[in-house]
Amino acid sequence: MVSALSIREIDVSRNILRAYMQKLEEVLDLDVAIVGAGPSGLTAAALIAEAGHRVAVFEKKLAPGGGIWGGGMKFNEVVVEEEALPLLDKFGIRHHDSDMAGSHLADSVELAAGLIFSALRAGARIMNCIHVEDIMVIDGRIAGLVINWTSVELTRLHVDPLTIAARHVIDGTGHDCSIARMAQDHGMALATPSGRIMGQGPMWAGPAEEMVVRNTMEIAPGLVVMGMAAAAALGSHRMGPVFGGMLLSGRKAAQLVINRLADPPHSSAAPGKP
Ligand code: 48F
Secondary structure, rough: OOHHHHHHHHHHHHHHHHHHHHHHHHOOEEEEEOOOHHHHHHHHHHHHOOOOEEEEEEEOOOOOOOOOOOOOOEOOOOEEEEHHHHHHHHHHOOOHHHEOEEEEEEEEHHHHHHHHHHHHHHEEEEOOOEEEEEEEEEEOEEEHHHHHHHHHHHHOOOOOEEEEEEEEEEOOOHOHHHHHHHHOOOOOOOOOOOOOOOOOEEOOOHHHHHHHOOOEEEEEEEEEEEHHHHHHHHHEEOOOOEEHHHHHHHHHHHHHHHHHHHOOOOOOOOOOOO
8 A cells, every 4th residue: 555644745846856857858959859749740759759769749738639639629539531540550549430431530539648648658758838939040950949838938938948959850830830930930941832831721621631741841951841730831721620641741750850860960851852
């Protein structure tokens, strides 16, 4: 039996602080920094960690999972096309038949929980409550993240941030494509038809699913966009509670950076060429 009397409050504090500081120190210098713990971010994190790389996901909200939890309009089921079912199976997430040919349904809470658990168990770190407020750009290449507590951002306290170094950054920030936007604001030309953020197109689920995977690419040196951030940056359609494209986009982003990590450091491979 656990003796509650043996627990000293300051020991609890000390142990939590030490364990967290160790985690924070581990993520200071990464192979891959992912921003946003939505379905694409968590999928990419799990696969990159599984490949043996140092990867962390920075998420500004308390709970990782992004737009998964609420399914469609809070009805907590999502649609996943059969191309993405092997990923659900790999992560142990159950799915069941729908009456749409080629698509299954999954419980959105199980999808979120399964992806979070899989990413952590593969060795990725998930750093929640941290807002990525800017990027580092060194010699024309994105070299890391500028971070602060979300509470500092929300309360608009005048507190300087800290930094994270990363060989590759992946923007999984969803509709905002915040990291691609930061790159643009810093004068970087993006690998889009206009060289700038194109803006998300209207809802059109069929083509959107294929386009989001096609648009998953290195959009600026050191920066890959995926998920709805890729759709918003490259001007493709939104798709609502259809999640196969998000998982496949996360997988493609993971493959892109895993391939790049096999190149010599700071390879001059052109952005936009998967
Ligand atoms: O939007 P989100 O779930 O990203 P996703 O992987 O998936 C999109 C779907 O959920 C859904 C959809 C499916 O068809 O359309 O919308 O593209 O998650 C993005 C996460 O990024 C976090 C945000 O809180 C959310 O959890 N985020 C956004 N900006 C920042 C950030 C930031 N600057 N710093 C840290 N986290």
